[in-house]
Amino acid sequence: MGTLNVAPVTPLDYRRLAEKRLPRFLFDYIDGGANDELTMAANIADFQRLKLKQRVMRDVSNISTATTIAGEAASMPVILAPVGMAGLMARRGEVQGVRAANAAGVPFTLSTVGICPLEEVAAASSKPFWFQLYMIRDRGIVRDMLTRAQAAGCTTLVFTVDLPIAGMRHRDARNGMGGHSLRARAASAWQIATHPIWVADVGVFGKPHSFGNLEDMVANPTDMEAYKKWLNAQFDCSVTWKDIEWLRGIWPGKLIIKGILEADDAIAAVAAGADGVIVSNHGGRQLDTAASGISKLPEVAAAVGDKAEVLMDGGVRSGIDVVKALALGARAVLIGRPWVWANAARGQAGVSDLLAVFKREMEVAMALTGVTNVAQLNADLIDR
Numbered sequence: 001m002g003t004l005n006v007a008p009v010t011p012l013d014y015r016r017l018a019e020k021r022l023p024r025f026l027f028d029y030i031d032g033g034a035n036d037e038l039t040m041a042a043n044i045a046d047f048q049r050l051k052l053k054q055r056v057m058r059d060v061s062n063i064s065t066a067t068t069i070a071g072e073a074a075s076m077p078v079i080l081a082p083v084g085m086a087g088l089m090a091r092r093g094e095v096q097g098v099r100a101a102n103a104a105g106v107p108f109t110l111s112t113v114g115i116c117p118l119e120e121v122a123a124a125s126s127k128p129f130w131f132q133l134y135m136i137r138d139r140g141i142v143r144d145m146l147t148r149a150q151a152a153g154c155t156t157l158v159f160t161v162d163l164p165i166a167g168m169r170h171r172d173a174r175n176g177m178g179g180h181s182l183r184a185r186a187a188s189a190w191q192i193a194t195h196p197i198w199v200a201d202v203g204v205f206g207k208p209h210s211f212g213n214l215e216d217m218v219a220n221p222t223d224m225e226a227y228k229k230w231l232n233a234q235f236d237c238s239v240t241w242k243d244i245e246w247l248r249g250i251w252p253g254k255l256i257i258k259g260i261l262e263a264d265d266a267i268a269a270v271a272a273g274a275d276g277v278i279v280s281n282h283g284g285r286q287l288d289t290a291a292s293g294i295s296k297l298p299e300v301a302a303a304v305g306d307k308a309e310v311l312m313d314g315g316v317r318s319g320i321d322v323v324k325a326l327a328l329g330a331r332a333v334l335i336g337r338p339w340v341w342a343n344a345a346r347g348q349a350g351v352s353d354l355l356a357v358f359k360r361e362m363e364v365a366m367a368l369t370g371v372t373n374v375a376q377l378n379a380d381l382i383d384r
Ligand SMILES: Cc1cc2nc3c(=O)[nH]c(=O)nc-3n(C[C@H](O)[C@H](O)[C@H](O)COP(=O)(O)O)c2cc1C
Pocket: 029, 030, 031, 043, 081, 082, 083, 084, 111, 112, 113, 132, 160, 258, 280, 281, 282, 283, 284, 285, 313, 314, 315, 316, 334, 335, 336, 337, 338
């Protein structure tokens, strides 16, 4: 897409628009990964390397992308991934995200560190949504959040296990995120001042800018730096499988463990009571040089079998990628950056349009590989 006058279609089109719309430090926060961003790049490259078989002369007049995920009907096997601070990229970003997900018939996942609180998302949502949990040292806070999530109608809890400690995001460090240096503050003030559309949309009309689910935890709810400090101190890096058993005991809905790459960890998650696992390296934001999600998917899927649902994320950028992931054993995929770029560029309408393109791409890829429903997608479709 050469100019801004051309309608965005793909995630990369929205990314380019988001880059124009957002202050640099916010764009980099979404766009970046850990260290040299090798894992982030592998997530994309490993999808690109996979080839599908073109198969012809099968009746493909009735194609359906519909499925069920964690016991709920979905129009296609795609979920909006939990993304922290999504509400800083678009006005009340989580609300716009859940509305687009509702309209498309796919699940939306609210992050622990979203801007909009559970109650605001519930009020905007016509359907149950998913809640993602980071383990907080103070288990009383965790209990309270889960009680709120249940009251908000959340059916599925996604417990993220690949962030006992935050990865080294060098772009954020370069932008001075999380610091108080005068230079960094001046730079971000300049970036904000030179992005007036964002200032109006998010800066002025998108308030309050606090972590809505953690609002009562720090004294000044709009002091993001104080929040981040509190959060870093509160993230519990002593978590083990025992804590999942504890969670299982207090969470009555479905429980999905996010951030699994190894088959033995997947088996342990299922043994601890998980209904599903997400093969994920957190979008390449945690351990750099870890393998891509798509390359690890087949062995995890084989180890889990039908004991739990296997989802995956990282680098899914089209309906063709969704087809590839399902062929290699995923029940569904999550998309992170793509929905946030679309939201930053065009709000709810952008996310809706993006999801419509993913669905159409899936239908076309299914027709041209000769399958008519998602149950028929299997490893035979991959051209070795
Ligand atoms: C800006 C950003 C913030 C994220 N915040 C969270 C989060 O709060 N909780 C979580 O479990 N995962 C979080 N993730 C990871 C995503 O849920 C997902 O695993 C990842 O984005 C998938 O890769 P993709 O961006 O290539 O689609 C975040 C990812 C990004 C890009």
